Amino acid sequence: MCLAIPAYVEQLTANNHALVNISGIHKEISLALVEDIVPGDYIILHAGFALQKLDPAEAELTLAMFAEISSINRSP
Structure with a gap:
């Protein structure tokens, strides 16, 4: 099973990489598979590679769902 997650791009680094x-x-990832990424963008991340740019509203919704799932799993 694969899981791709939203990540917020904080800064671009050398050799087509970014800090997300x-x-x-915080993790340095590759932007080799996507174009036109700038700090402030959300991307879909899988195995250290950005797969695509993500709409900010969709990213926030997905992250909120992950947080809700996480809090449910921590309940006694």
């Missing part, structure tokens, strides 16, 4: 924020976790 995934719910507070």
